[in-house]
Amino acid sequence: MVKRSTAALLILSALALAGCSQQAPSAAAPQGAAARxxxxxxxxxxxxxxxxxxxxxxxxxxxxxxxxxxxxxxxxxxxxxxxxxxxxxxxxxxxxxNLGAFSASAVATVQGRSMWIKGDFNLWTAEGRSMWIKGQYDLIPENNLNFQIIRLEQAQTLAPKLGQGIKVAVIDTGVDVEHPAFAGSLAPAGEWRDFYAGDTNPDEEGVLGEGGYGHGTGVAGVVLQVAPKATILPLRVLGPDGSGDVLHVAQAIDWAAAKGAQVINLSLGSDERSAVVQDAIKRATERGALVVASAGNENRPAISYPAHDMVSGGVGERSLSVGSVNTAGLKSSFSNYSSNLELVALGENVYTPGPDGLLVSWTGTSVATPMAAGGLALALSQTPRVPLKDLTRKMAEKAYDVYSNGMNAPYKDKLGKKGLLNLEAFLKDVL
Ligand SMILES: [Ca+2]
Ligand SMILES: [Ca+2]
CATH class of the missing domain: 3.30.70 (Alpha-Beta Plaits)
Incomplete structure (x- = not known):
């Protein structure tokens, strides 16, 4: 059995529970050993x-x-x-x-703050989800620098549909489906699935600060900050400890493709190649999905699977591997790196919704990855003038150079051919 060292590690500080947080209905019991x-x-x-x-x-x-x-x-x-x-x-x-082969790609620092005090979630609903659009990120000023660097405001101006009509599958620990941040942004409930527990409610389960709880909610929240009108399809494959099975990951990828997901976000990884998962990704890309996966957080000169296999071969054109740099453009201490890695985004202290109505920050290639997924949703919601198969390559080619002036010298060409996500340059090239 493959055991990962990257089980999500959460450090909590100053948590403040929202007044109107809602406890999700308890999930059905896992459907026995046959499912695992x-x-x-x-x-x-x-x-x-x-x-x-x-x-x-x-x-x-x-x-x-x-x-x-x-x-x-x-x-x-x-x-x-x-x-x-x-x-x-x-x-x-x-x-x-099969068992526990995958884990959430997060070395996460969760810093909750009382974003949701007084039960006033207006800013997350309807117009509120266009948080960044007017050039002012009122709600989460902590993300200003991250989003200025990836040129999000300019990108949203170039792609005014903001991801509308694009379904992004978040295959993860689940999503806090009651969170006001996701009101009106989730796919129809009939499409939700919890492959981990064998039921139809992909709500997150667990205790904030323990294991991977909140990971998928955070990932989905980053997608929506980048592409506020995209639709999130929540699919649960990772348990509260942040680990999950080959079978469930593959089933979720098949499910996402069958439900018409145009983008599939995999902020998870394994040390070992899974033919079952790799083939599921191949089928999904053949059905028109673009798949992004995170590089992993062990500071190793090799990136996790399935990200490892996204640079070339059968799925290379419709997939993208994503690592992490800091706001100075330097490799994040945790990010894996490799000549296989295609792109880096910003994966340190990214603020995003947390379960139970919270706002939390996460650090890891897990939160860099959905910046790319959201960027693809922005492009797809317009009408790209380049073929679908060129989109992920263009995103990598139009990145900022993170190697100039000797920057990242120990990692030359291992943080992508160019480097850091630049959504404005990407959209100018493909729209
Ligand atoms: Ca469930
Ligand atoms: Ca690729």
Missing amino acids: PSHVMQVRVPAGTTREQIEATYGAPAVMFDAAEGYAVLALSAAQASPSGLRALSLTETPES
Whole structure:
């Protein structure tokens, strides 16, 4: 089993609960061990083969199955996944470790403040979500510098639809669906899913300050700050500890693509390549989605999967890996780096909604990634004059140079070919 070192670490200070925070209805219990197999394995489904035939052939349940796409994912017990078990099943494919392979890409500092005091959430609703549009970020002045650097105000002027009509799937720890920041911004509830718990309510669960609780809410909040009229599709795959299974990540990617998500945000990663997840990403991109994933937070000269595989190959044109720099343009101490990395954005002390009506700040490649996702939503809501397949490459090409004058010398060409997200230059190039 792959165990990540990047489980979200939260440091809380000065938390103030909002007067009208609402407790979400408790989720249904997880649907038992069958939903969380020890191992998974993708197999080809020949034309005309049914799920039952595949299950009979392999002697294992098919937890994902798509005859039209020609694939199935089998659930295997640890015994079945052992060499002798595989021989007994006449399997030659290599199974993947499923449990807890992915984790939220956040080394997070959460600093709550009493943003939501007096129950006055007006600024988050309707017009209020256009927080940045008039050039004044009244509600979250702490983000001013971050957003000035990525040229958000200019970008929103260039893309006045502000992401309207663009569905951004946030595949994460869930989203605080009751948070006033998301009022009117969520996809229809019938499209929500909690793959982690096996129910239809992707609300976050947990305790703020522990594990990954609040991570997905924060990620979704960054998307909406960049593209205030985009639609968020909340899909839960990571548990309260910030970790999640290969199977659930893959199922959520398939789900997002089936529901028409044009952008899929994966602020999560694994040390190991997952063929099951990689194939799900490939299918999603073939259905027209752009996928962004975070580089991870171990300060390593290698970036996490699936971000690792986004620079080239089958999904390269419609995907983007994102690391983090600080507001001086220097690599964040935690950000992974690699010649595979395509772009960096700002991932330090980014303020964003937190569960229970709070405003919190997060630090990690997790919050840099949705800046890129939001930027893609801005572009897509207009009519880009370049083909869809060129958008992520253009975003990387139009970034600021973070290597000039010897900057980031130890990381030359490992924070993207150019470097730091510049939404204005990107949109000028593609619109
Ligand atoms: Ca749930
Ligand atoms: Ca790419």
